[in-house]
Ligand SMILES: Nc1nc2c(ncn2[C@@H]2O[C@H](COP(=O)(O)OP(=O)(O)OP(=O)(O)O)[C@@H](O)[C@H]2O)c(=O)[nH]1
């Protein structure tokens with residue numbers, strides 16, 4: 037069942053929300069970070085919904101207004117209409133308040149969206165087979181009573197409410213109470229509930245059968261009522277103490293009148309709105325309004341649909357004018373407009389060695405974010421697309437947390453534990469694991485760390501010898517500056533995980549700062565070898581697992597990165613990529629994008645040559661420039 | 666010379682460019698060729714657009730002085746901005762917030778007198794007229810979107826930067842890292858503009874959420890951040906070069922602040938033209954308006 041419905045702007049402001057039960061804001065925050073910013077797709081969800089704690093989230097965006105519509109609900113069951121709800125609410129909201137939203141420098145808008153929303157919900161529920169709302173006599177009566185009972189808000193506490201005629205509002209408001217006997221309707225239609233609290237502005241429409249609501253916002257409400265006027269300020273901030281649950285309340289204020297739970301202060305204002313605004317001359321007599329509102333809603337939706345259709349056909353039919361618009365800018369982008377530019381962009385990215393799959397997904401997500409937006413003045417579609425792809429690539433490559441390896445090692449070493457900082461290097465065969473490990477080692481030695489290299493490639497003959505040579509070279513190079521490096525080796529054929537564990541123990545006993553673990557190269561589709569990585573991670577407990585990927589690799593990069601990222605069990609992922617042989621590919625550095633895109637794991641280092649000092653950090657502006665050139 | 670190049674034969678329908686006499690000119694007016702028509706139509710359509718964009722540009726050029734809000738996710742930038750705005754402008758309670766993905770600026774104002782009493786005045790008080798207007802510009806704090814803020818620091822409309830953080834300081838390193846980037850960007854701006862403007866770039870570190878019981882006092886936060894930056898600037902200076910530095914070999918890394926390796930202090934930033942101030946406060950307790958007034962007034 038629906039728990040909460042939110043409308044937020046991309047700038048992070050909650051414009052309107054409807055709450056049936058408290059939801060910690062962190063749920064929505066992590067949704068925004070994970071899905072909208074980091075564009076991660078939760079496995080198994082296909083990107084269609086998002087799971088967090090016990091909640092599911094579905095969403096839709098209105099790019100032209102910078103709005104996000106989010107439905108938070110408890111289970112998939114029963115909610116066949118959630119997509120339609122999102123879609124129609126989006127149409128309604130943008131039609132009603134689009135003008136206000138376009139004004140510059142505005143954070144909030146005045147919206148009184150509750151009733152529209154409720155109307156939508158009950159309509160959808162009805163279609164889905166729920167109980168039909170009935171307008172009944174008691175309701176009207178109740179409306180009369182309201183004035184008396186619910187003294188504070190003079191105007192309208194409309195008739196909404198349901199059944200318990202004694203609006204005992206206090207009681208109702210206070211407890212998320214559900215009346216016995218109506219469980220079914222209740223569960224299906226949470227919406228009406230809040231009327232109790234909310235409804236002041238206009239009589240509630242929604243469903244009024246006897247279901248009474250579980251008014252979750254009750255808690256905050258009642259104090260407010262008690263304090264009546266003047267209490268408003270107080271209450272608000274009070275409530276915030278428990279911020280998590282209160283957002284609904286706060287929100288409401290943002291757009292006075294909107295809200296699910298209003299309090300007395302807003303009563304009069306609300307009234308004004310009714311008269312002046314959308315409602316024109318309509319009176320606030322509940323019974324009739326219900327119909328009017330539903331009609332209005334349907335009208336808006338119909339118009340929105342027609343407009344959609346019109347713009348779809350028109351975009352091709354505009355002819356010269358469309359062409360003109362393309363030059364001058366100010367064109368609202370549709371899928372058809374973007375198609376050509378998007379295909380061109382895909383081609384371009386593929387030429388830069390971005391794996392097909394990644395190129396397609398990047399352009400698709402860019403396309404999604406552009407549809408509905410207007411091109412800037414004198415900006416062609418191509419230029420708009422190019423700018424958007426550029427921004428998207430930058431976002432993909434920018435790590436969420438910056439990686440300062442030296443600082444991290446220092447922090448760890450200055451902590452209480454004597455355990456060295458453990459870095460292990462993984463990757464497919466021949467990509468340059470040992471070489472890059474030596475480069476990192478060289479860098480650490482320059483910074484006066486004591487480094488132990490663990491030879492855990494017990495598989496490929498010659499691997500240990502190769503490391504021995506590196507270790508000897510590094511020793512020579514760094515001896516003058518006082519660096520200490522040693523090789524921990526146990527020959528071939530033994531279990532790598534055990535050697536790694538022993539090496540770390542040895543490093544701890546001997547006071548090493550860093551243990552670098554080299555592992556056997558393995559094909560990412562070699563089940564047996566890949567599965568041994570999980571045990572390896574458990575035994576060695578590396579602080580960082582870095583995967584080396586070749587800049588030369590093409591289409592395979594996505595799968596490589598994914599498989600390695602998934603190989604360490606549920607609790608562990610890769611921490612970063614080292615992209616090797618970057619000096620050999622010129623500007624075709626698409627592998628960077630493919631690997632990062634496939635996993636959300638950042639690029640930590642680039643290998644740029646054969647020498648020990650040929651290790652670089654990624655410069656994002658540089659990479660984006662090369663990719664777009 | 667060149668203007669006489671196009672010969673009449675080449676484009677018989679067009680009037681000769683230079684020396685056309687009046688009648689042939691008239692003739693060509695009433696004998697429009699396709700290219701002329703197209704050009705005319707384009708001109709007709711473009712002129713209003715050009716005028717529009719010109720006006721639009723010049724408006725943009727006179728943007729209000731702007732204060733940039735930066736800081737890590739969840740510090741309270743958006744809340745601070747909307748609270749500030751709603752206190753001054755609309756009187757409505759500020760909206761609730763969620764993680765931001767895009768920047769937003771709001772128009773705010775403070776009393777010209779920067780009197781602490783201004784908040785007790787009603788919106789109808791005539792003295793409200795003497796308010797100074799400015800923009801508060803909120804930016805997203807998410808790691809992937811920080812360039813939106815950092816790239817703005819160099820903009821000439823930015824009068825001051827406000828770094829908003831959560832006083833509970835649960836992630837010192839992450840916070841210090843962002844602060845470091847901001848300081849470095851400001852240092853670059855200051856040194857680039859050094860000759861042209863003697864006005865220092867100003868940063869206010871706003872330790873928000875002081876109402877929460879885990880909040881540290883501003884003085885303590887300053888100390889922790891300075892310590893962290895001390896370490897960070899050493900490790901950054903020794904870090905691996907980035908790919909772009911390649912050509913010139915071992916280019917000197919930027920060093921935050923002036924001179925030596927010793928402990929970093931915000932005060933030392935003054936030598937490179939960046940003034941740093943630390944203040945505690947709380948959006949919840951609505952005390953930022955008052956506390957920011959002096960800073961903002963000083964920058965305007
Ligand atoms: N207790 C308390 N909470 C606050 C205060 N200021 C902000 N908050 C809360 O902190 C949370 C995050 O605030 P935001 O303003 O969205 O943070 P932000 O800095 O804009 O975050 P991003 O946009 O994600 O970078 C919100 O839930 C606010 O209600 C304060 O002074 N005290």
Ligand SMILES: [Mg+2]
Pocket residue numbers: 047048742743744762763764765803804805806
């Ligand atoms: Mg924000």
